[in-house]
Amino acid sequence: MKLIPYLNFDGDCEAAFTFYEQVFGGKLGDKMIYKGSPMEADVPPEWHDKIMHTHLTIGDQEIMGSDAPPAYFKEPQGTEVTIQIDDPEKAEQIFRALAENGTVKMDIQETFWAKRFGMLTDQFGIPWMVNCDKAPEE
Known part of the structure; x- marks a missing residue:
């Protein structure tokens, strides 16, 4: 079993994961955007190039993340x-x-x-x- 933190952002996932890649010395994996995905119709047009899913590998660890659709984003609470x-x-x-x-x-x-x-x-x-x-x- 492996536990992987999944981080949600309000539109700046790409900038965050680029930053984390530099901080941790990891390697960014593929990124999926909303445009062209089954989720494209569920987000506003200005959200089409936002990150639907990405991950960063740091040694044998990973973190994953996405830009939560606007109606679903909540700031992190109760966890670090x-x-x-x-x-x-x-x-x-x-x-x-x-x-x-x-x-x-x-x-x-x-x-x-x-x-x-x-x-x-x-x-x-x-x-x-x-x-x-x-x-x-x-």
Whole structure:
């Protein structure tokens, strides 16, 4: 079994996934747009070139996403995408990149459980947590 986060956007999925490709060093997969699909009639004409589905592969992990049709989009609530990373410097680098033009909820810092931990909502409205655990003996 594999759990894959699916992120919904209000029209900026392509920009978000291009940004995530740079931040995480992943590889964008194919993207499907509404135009020419069975969903074309369900979205306004200005939405035809928006993303109906795409995915980003990061090592052996994936995230998927789409531009939710206008009547269906809801801002994320009650959930965050968590990045678990072993390298504190890499954790800080990813946090700072994701925080660019976003909102930091808790700046990345050492906590009682982590070498580095931080929370933010990125410029696309997606909430993230970046965590770098301490070794059990620390």
